[in-house]
Amino acid sequence: MPEQIKDLVDWLLGPKIYFLLSVVGFWAMIQFRAFWTQAWVAGGIFVFGVVFFALSMGDRDFTLIVAKPDNVPISIMFVSIGFLLWLSFRKMVINDRLIAKGLPTFEARESRRRVFCWPDLVYSEFLCLIILSVLLLVWALYLKAPLEEPASSARTPNPSKAPWYFLGLQEMLVYYDPWLAGVVFPLQIITGLMAIPFIDINPKGNGYYTFKERPFAIVTYLFGFIVLWATLIVLGTFLRGPNWNFFGPYEFWDPHKVEALNNVNLSEYVYNVLLERALPSNILLRELPGFLAVALYFGALPPVLANFGFRKIYSQLGFIRFNVLANLLLFMAALPIKMLLRWAFNLKYIVAIPEYFFNI
Template identity: 50%
Template sequence: MATEAGRKNVEGLPEKVHVWPYLVRLEFLCAIIVVLALTVWSITIDAPLEEAANPTKTPNPSKAPWYFLGLQDILVYFDPWFAGVVAPVLIIVGLMLIPYLDVNPKGNGYYTYTERKLAIWVYCFGFLVLWIALIIMGVFLRGPGWNLFMPWQYWDPHKVVALVNVDLPYAFGVRSYNMALLFGGAVVLGYFALGTAVYFFLERKAIKYVGFLRMFIKIQLLLIMGGMVIKIVLRLGFNIKYIWVTPWFNI
C-alpha cells in the first residue's frame, strides 16, 4: 500500500496492490534465482570441511558452530551467566516483544525507510553489530587460544598474550573493595538512570499514546544493547575486564 504522499504525487496508480499475483510472483522468481545460485556454488566449490574427527586430538581453538560463535565470543567480554543465559534470553524475549512495544502504525503493509528510520537503524545495529560482527570475528579473527589475530597474521599456536586486564574502578585509582563495589554500581546504575531520563525527556510527548511501560521496557533493551558494545570496546581498547564487581555477579 502506498503512503498518502505517494498517492498524491503519483496519479492513476491503484492505492493497493494484491499479494497475488504481484508479490508472490516476484518472491517466487527471487527464490528460484537464489536456489540456482546456491546450486551452482555448491557444485563448483567444495565445502571447507576439516579432516575426520579424532578423539585423541582437541582442536585449538575449539569453536562452536558458526551461528553460535557470536555467543561464544561474548564469553570473552562477559561472565558465563550473562553470555550463556541472560544474553540469549534477552535476544529471544526482545524479539518477541517487538510487536507489543512498537505500536507505530507507519510501515504496516508497505515498505518505508523515511517513516521508520529509527526502528530500521536499531534493528540493523542489533543484528549487524551484536550478532553478525561477532560471528565474523569468531570465524576469521579468533585463532589458537582464542586469541585475536588480524587477517594478515599467522595463527601461531604458541602465541602468548600478556593479560593486563583491570577492573574499571582500579583503572580510576579505587583500591578499596567496598569503594570499588560502590563505584562500579554507581557507573552501571547511573548509565541506566541517565539514559532512561534522557529518553523520557526527548520522547515526553509520546508517553500519552505509547504508554509509560512500553517506553520503559524499550529504553532498557536499547541501553542493554548499547552497554554491550561499550563493554566490548572497553575490553578490546582499554583492557577493562569488569565495570562492576560484586560478591554475587560481575558486569
C-alpha cells in the same frame, strides 16, 4: 597484492578499528543512502569488493580461512545482505521522495490491483525453487562437506569455535562472562525481537519500504542485525585464531602469539587508584561502585531519559512500553559500552565477584 596493502588491512581490521569502522560505515550507510544506492556507486562498490576478494585469494592465509567449507556460507551471507540492503534502501529512497511530494508509494500504487496467484505468484515461486535447487546442487557437487578426525574429548582444538552463526555470541565472551554473553544476552535478543511489534506503535510504514516515516525503528534494528550480529560473526570467524587472539586476514595463525592482558576491575580502580587503599574484605562493600554503576545504568537512566530528550517518545509510548524499550536498548548498548571501556581503560569487570561467578 602488495605486502604493504596487506599489512595495512591487517592493522585496520584489529578488533578496535574493525568495530569502530563498522559503526562509521553503518552511519554512512544510513546518512548517504540516497548517494550510495545509485546504480553506478553500488556497482562500483561491488566491483571493488570482487576485485579485492579475488586479489586476496592469492594470499595463503586468507584462502585457508575463507575457503574453509563451513565458512563459505558466511561469504554468501555477506554478499546477500549487501545486495538486499541495496535493494531495500533503494526502494526506501524512492518511496520517501514520493511521500515528500505527496504521492502514493510504489507499493500503494500497485496494491490496489489484484492479480491471480496462478500464474503470477505460483510461477515465480516455481522459478525460485528451480534456481535454488540448481545453486544447491552445484554447491554440493563442488564442495565436500567437512569431516575431521573422529571425536576425541582428550584433544581440544585451538581455537575451539561454536557453529558459525553463534560466533557473534562467542565474540561477546571477550567482553562479558558466559552468564551474560551466553545466557542473558541471547534471551534478551529473543524477547526483544518478540517485543518489537508491541513497542513500535508507529502506524506508518506498514507494508511498504520507507525510511523517513520510521527512522528510529530501522536504525535500531539494522544496528543490531548488521553491526552487532553480522559483522561480529565475520570478526569471530575470519579474524579470531588460536587462544581467541586476533589475527588479520593475511596473518598466519600462530598459536604462540602472545598478547598482554592486564585488565583491571572497577573496584581496583576506585579503591587502589582513586582512594589509594586496599580493597575491602567485605564483598558487597568492595563491589559497591560497580553495583551503583549498574543500578544507575538500568534504574536511573530510563526515568532521566523519559524527562530529558525522550519526552515526546515517553508521552507517546506510556510508562510500560517506554521502560521495556529503554531496558532493551540499554542491554543492546551494553556491549559497545563495555568494548569502549575495555579499549580505553583496560576495564575488566564492572562488578567482580568471582567467588559467586557474578561478574559484569
